[in-house]
Amino acid sequence: MAYDQQFKILGIPPIVQELVAGGVQEPPGQYVVPEQDRPAAAVVSEMPEPIPVVDLSRLSSSANSVQEFAKLQSALENWGFFLAVGHGMESAFLGEAMEAARQFFQLPLEERQKCSNVVDGEKVSMDGYGNDMLVFENQILDWCDRLNLLVEPEPERNYSMWPTKPHTFRDILCQYTIRCRATANLILQNMAKVINLPEEYFVNMLGEKSFTQAIFNYYPQCPRPGHVLGLRPHTDGSLITINFIDAAVSGLQLQSNGAWYNVPIIPNALIVNIGDVMEVLSNGFFKSMVHRVVTNAEKERLSLVMLYTLEPEKEIEPLSELVDDDRPRRYIKIKNKDYIAKVYHTYANHGKLAIDTLKI
Numbered sequence: 001m002a003y004d005q006q007f008k009i010l011g012i013p014p015i016v017q018e019l020v021a022g023g024v025q026e027p028p029g030q031y032v033v034p035e036q037d038r039p040a041a042a043v044v045s046e047m048p049e050p051i052p053v054v055d056l057s058r059l060s061s062s063a064n065s066v067q068e069f070a071k072l073q074s075a076l077e078n079w080g081f082f083l084a085v086g087h088g089m090e091s092a093f094l095g096e097a098m099e100a101a102r103q104f105f106q107l108p109l110e111e112r113q114k115c116s117n118v119v120d121g122e123k124v125s126m127d128g129y130g131n132d133m134l135v136f137e138n139q140i141l142d143w144c145d146r147l148n149l150l151v152e153p154e155p156e157r158n159y160s161m162w163p164t165k166p167h168t169f170r171d172i173l174c175q176y177t178i179r180c181r182a183t184a185n186l187i188l189q190n191m192a193k194v195i196n197l198p199e200e201y202f203v204n205m206l207g208e209k210s211f212t213q214a215i216f217n218y219y220p221q222c223p224r225p226g227h228v229l230g231l232r233p234h235t236d237g238s239l240i241t242i243n244f245i246d247a248a249v250s251g252l253q254l255q256s257n258g259a260w261y262n263v264p265i266i267p268n269a270l271i272v273n274i275g276d277v278m279e280v281l282s283n284g285f286f287k288s289m290v291h292r293v294v295t296n297a298e299k300e301r302l303s304l305v306m307l308y309t310l311e312p313e314k315e316i317e318p319l320s321e322l323v324d325d326d327r328p329r330r331y332i333k334i335k336n337k338d339y340i341a342k343v344y345h346t347y348a349n350h351g352k353l354a355i356d357t358l359k360i
């Protein structure tokens, strides 16, 4: 699969934002989640211990690094998620990035549609603006519109899909890509240390040709938040993911041992999570956790998600360094591009996880 692969779809779902602007009182049937999967059906539990907040700047300052590293390690082992502060991105810069995204979603539909992911009325491309991919009959759709843009490798960018309004959008996304990559590298160096690999192991593995996708998720307010999901339960098909979330509106929930927990928001903290590829490479040492997004009756919500993944042609399988008699290999080998296709397919097919199809 080259990144510019196009998916044949059954139909083009409406842009959720337009349903809301049109004053919809009840979500249309294709958005309504079966009763047992509704947000209201699950008790959201109090966390037995909070998700650790890791100060990345301390990881490299020798005075505090041991203590901070231990926090990172416990976060990764217990939650597969952590909150990252001390990443060096100023709040003014993060604010501008969120504002540029907000302004894009505030543009008139016609302007937003200039970035539409729909091709010839019957296919969708990976990059661009649109709603969920409709692949199956009776597929339940997310209460979310999104703009996907491949940001790395730089030569692969398709600028024709990038918004020209607001005029700051392109420049901010370019800067965000560079700064976020530095953060990702620092995290990957420390993750390699957690499992006794050379510090540069994952950074080198990503290299210059790996794919980074920026996803701007826009969750309009919903008249019936208990009946829909902003994003249905999923794991990320990435190596790691860095989420930057609208400080005003929570909604991200993660599942652990069958219970759902709210992921807290700390202004200007990034939420980092382990993806499926990391789970496979680490032979299950790191876990890619199921998460979902719930909507809000009053407030819209925005998130900017950076998915770091390997080159499409790379094979993913447990690293030989992490396989031995005590810990036999737990996942089959698969080409990354085939895995990404699987992730899209199973995401559309409610209730299944792509990672489970790799488990031995």
Ligand SMILES: O=C(O)CCC(=O)C(=O)O
Pocket (backbone or CB within 6 Å): 215, 217, 231, 236, 243, 245, 251, 252, 291, 293, 302, 303, 305
């Ligand atoms: O919006 C969020 O908080 C999380 C989004 C997410 O999980 C994703 O895009 O994969």
Ligand SMILES: [Fe+2]
Pocket (backbone or CB within 6 Å): 234, 235, 236, 291
């Ligand atoms: Fe996710």
